[in-house]
Amino acid sequence: MTAQVIRTLRSDARDNRERILAVARLAFATEGLDVPIREIARRAQVGVATVYRRFPTKEALLAEAFAEQMALCSAVVEEGLAAADPWHGFRLVIEKLMEMHALDRGFSRAFTSRLPQTAGFAADRDRALRLMLELVRRAKRAGGLRTDFVLEDVILALMANEGIRAESPEVRVAAARRLAALMIQSFQADPVPARLPPAVRLPLSAPA
Amino acid sequence: MTAQVIRTLRSDARDNRERILAVARLAFATEGLDVPIREIARRAQVGVATVYRRFPTKEALLAEAFAEQMALCSAVVEEGLAAADPWHGFRLVIEKLMEMHALDRGFSRAFTSRLPQTAGFAADRDRALRLMLELVRRAKRAGGLRTDFVLEDVILALMANEGIRAESPEVRVAAARRLAALMIQSFQADPVPARLPPAVRLPLSAPA
Numbered sequence: 001m002t003a004q005v006i007r008t009l010r011s012d013a014r015d016n017r018e019r020i021l022a023v024a025r026l027a028f029a030t031e032g033l034d035v036p037i038r039e040i041a042r043r044a045q046v047g048v049a050t051v052y053r054r055f056p057t058k059e060a061l062l063a064e065a066f067a068e069q070m071a072l073c074s075a076v077v078e079e080g081l082a083a084a085d086p087w088h089g090f091r092l093v094i095e096k097l098m099e100m101h102a103l104d105r106g107f108s109r110a111f112t113s114r115l116p117q118t119a120g121f122a123a124d125r126d127r128a129l130r131l132m133l134e135l136v137r138r139a140k141r142a143g144g145l146r147t148d149f150v151l152e153d154v155i156l157a158l159m160a161n162e163g164i165r166a167e168s169p170e171v172r173v174a175a176a177r178r179l180a181a182l183m184i185q186s187f188q189a190d191p192v193p194a195r196l197p198p199a200v201r202l203p204l205s206a207p208a
Numbered sequence: 209m210t211a212q213v214i215r216t217l218r219s220d221a222r223d224n225r226e227r228i229l230a231v232a233r234l235a236f237a238t239e240g241l242d243v244p245i246r247e248i249a250r251r252a253q254v255g256v257a258t259v260y261r262r263f264p265t266k267e268a269l270l271a272e273a274f275a276e277q278m279a280l281c282s283a284v285v286e287e288g289l290a291a292a293d294p295w296h297g298f299r300l301v302i303e304k305l306m307e308m309h310a311l312d313r314g315f316s317r318a319f320t321s322r323l324p325q326t327a328g329f330a331a332d333r334d335r336a337l338r339l340m341l342e343l344v345r346r347a348k349r350a351g352g353l354r355t356d357f358v359l360e361d362v363i364l365a366l367m368a369n370e371g372i373r374a375e376s377p378e379v380r381v382a383a384a385r386r387l388a389a390l391m392i393q394s395f396q397a398d399p400v401p402a403r404l405p406p407a408v409r410l411p412l413s414a415p416a
Contacts, residue, residue: 153390165320
């Protein structure tokens with residue numbers, strides 16, 4: 001093969017990979033993690049075999065699709081750690097994570113799911129949680145965070161956030177903001193009632 | 209037909225109805241509301257037509273399956289209203305509702321879903337929410353509940369509760385108890401840090 005042909009093949013392969021990831025991200029974010037590989041392939045206009053060649057398992061595809069979001073999570077926690085007041089930093093992290101997760105339900109679900117440790121996703125999540133643990137320690141020492149707070153309470157808050165159902169992403173984010181403010185209230189060592197973001201009408205949704 | 213035959217037919221019909229409801233309740237509680245009517249019929253060992261004769265729509269089946277749970281919800285709120293201290297009554301209601309909902313995810317989902325107003329379920333829910341509104345009013349007047357609390361915050365707490373995923377009902381209930389205690393902390397007008405129920409390990413679950 002000529003160099004030109006090889007370059008074209010490589011660039012096609014890269015295009016396929018990017019297209020599969022883009023389609024998967026959108027599908028998982030809006031429809032949840034149940035969207036089958038077959039359907040992802042169809043929407044990306046590639047064969048199922050092409051998807052499996054690049055992502056041997058659904059978990060591998062999930063990990064890759066959300067790698068960027070996961071890195072963003074770590075960055076948020078790092079930002080919180082950099083704050084002069086650790087309790088302020090902690091609050092920022094809870095607010096931002098809950099808002100981020102409300103905007104991408106697929107990612108939110110993936111975050112609290114068992115994914116192969118070999119994937120970058122799981123390693124990055126471990127890193128984000130380790131950083132969070134350090135922030136929790138500092139926020140407690142600074143007297144802002146209640147001493148019986150544990151890292152599992154972050155997971156609990158994120159899972160609680162996942163439960164919010166609303167008719168649009170805007171309403172979901174608004175509800176997540178109020179929930180985050182309430183959770184932060186409850187995490188305070190010496191609680192002072194803070195002003196809450198406005199309440200959100202949560203219209204009853206279709207049953208299934 | 210003899211009276212005996214008519215009686216037998218009637219009792220068969222009643223048995224079918226009860227069996228369908230029992231199967232539906234179990235299926236919805238453990239697998240969620242997506243279980244199709246066809247599958248309910250199969251497990252109840254009746255024809256699909258028999259199910260549809262008794263429950264013309266999935267919504268009708270849902271409403272009937274959860275009628276008892278819904279009545280229990282109203283009873284819980286009534287009990288809260290009967291408490292001498294409305295803030296104490298309010299707290300009891302939040303704790304009990306979140307625990308009840310954690311034990312039956314199908315009901316929890318149905319509670320926050322749009323179901324036909326004609327069904328007893330929707331009317332009973334409206335009644336429970338009206339009673340709750342009265343309890344909220346009293347708990348605010350008594351000074352226990354923050355004044356910016358709205359009824360939607362109850363829905364928010366119940367949706368948050370729905371987000372909890374755990375490997376067993378016991379762990380789910382334990383996590384719901386901690387979440388309820390945190391939510392109650394955040395709802396206080398003059399917050400005093402209370403002791404929380406123990407934190408729960410929430411192991412990462414399978415992705416889909």
